[in-house]
Amino acid sequence: MELGIFLMPAHPPERSLYDATQWDLELIELADQLGYVEAWVGEHFTVPWEPICAPDLLLAQALLRTNSIKLAPGAHLLPYHHPIELAHRVAYFDHLAQGRFMLGVGASGIPGDWALFDVDGQNGEHREMTREALEIMIKVWTEDEPWEFRGKYWNANGIAPMFEGLMQRHIKPFQSPHPPIGVTGFSAGSETLKLAGERGYIPMSLDLNTEYVATHWDAVLEGAARSGRTPDRREWRLVREVVVAETDAQAYRYAVDGMIGRNMREYVLPTFRMFGMTKFYKHDPAVADGDVTPEYLAENTFVVGSVETVVDKLEATYDQVGGFGHLLILGFDYSDDPGPWKESMRLLAEEVMPRLNARIAKKPATAMA
Secondary structure (H helix, E strand, C coil): CCCEEEEEEEEECCCCHHHHHHHHHHHHHHHHHCCCCCCEECCCCCCCCCCCCHHHHHHHHHHCCCCEEEECCCCEHHHHHCHHHHHHHHHHHHHHHHHEECEECCCCCCCHHHHHHHHCCCHHHHHHHHHHHHHHHHHHHCCCCCCCEEECCEEEEECCCEECCCCCCCCCCCCCCCCCCEEECCCCHHHHHHHHHHHHCCEEEEEECHHHHHHHHHHHHHHHHHHCCCCCCCEEEEEEEEEECCCHHHHHHHHCCCCHHHHHHHHHHHHHHHCCCCHHHHHCCCCHHCCHHHHHHHCCCEEEEEEEHHHHHHHHHHHHCCCCCCCEEEEEEECHHHHHHHHHHHHHHHHHHHHHHHHHCCCHHHHHC
């Protein structure tokens, strides 16, 4: 199993955009030094707790501060970009990164963003737009002959050379035919993850509980069946809250009393309750919504504890979902008390993952089928 980091990025609303960005860059740089293989940065427009609206600008700075870690917007929200412009921007970044760029795409699940861009997310328009936008972007990257596209949401032209060749299409990605594409899924039975299965893209899931995330792999399988593909669980990314410390008690307190706990109390849990999604966090449906607190999550959902405890919890998750290939830890803004967070990242890379991979290596090869 490979290790990476996923930055929503989560920051308290009082944090300046500049300071928030500096913390994110610090985490990506540390992840690179510790051997994390990839870093994903989210894109949002109307959530003060997730304030970064242009992940590629942040990643362009991270590119200059790192050596080997792969960098990816996670994800560009396709309904909010003209696909021709975004296809060219992605291709350009791919050249700058020289093989260290991955592209995350998503449909957007934030009602505030839907309203801002006048997209009907309630009736699935955001998913239709994502599919159409991605089709155009692929044409930009792969089709050399002239083409025309007349869609429901966008019109575009793959122009022939003009004015004796002085104007022509000339920007293609560095990686052929394009960078690896990851697709984020959030809702149970995610339609965007069905698209990932259908196209052979990298599926990415927020792991709230085993039953919930199992619907994500089912969605990948359903999409893959449409095109006759066989998806590989080793490509599946699971995103989890993870804190490792010397003892279980230390990890618990740092999570609950620190920024993870505050983020849950002030933003995530109120949002989930508002939209009827708290059920996805429960280990037992009988648990009352009001009992789903940061303390409950640290005890039942998050991967929090000593090295041995975290290894046990991650192995249990691996077994329960049938196997996955990449663990992406959620990054949080602990810039006011960074020491334990950075130590957690180190322990995860240097102590947890070698032990976990030694256990996984002993499992039957069919576990990832």
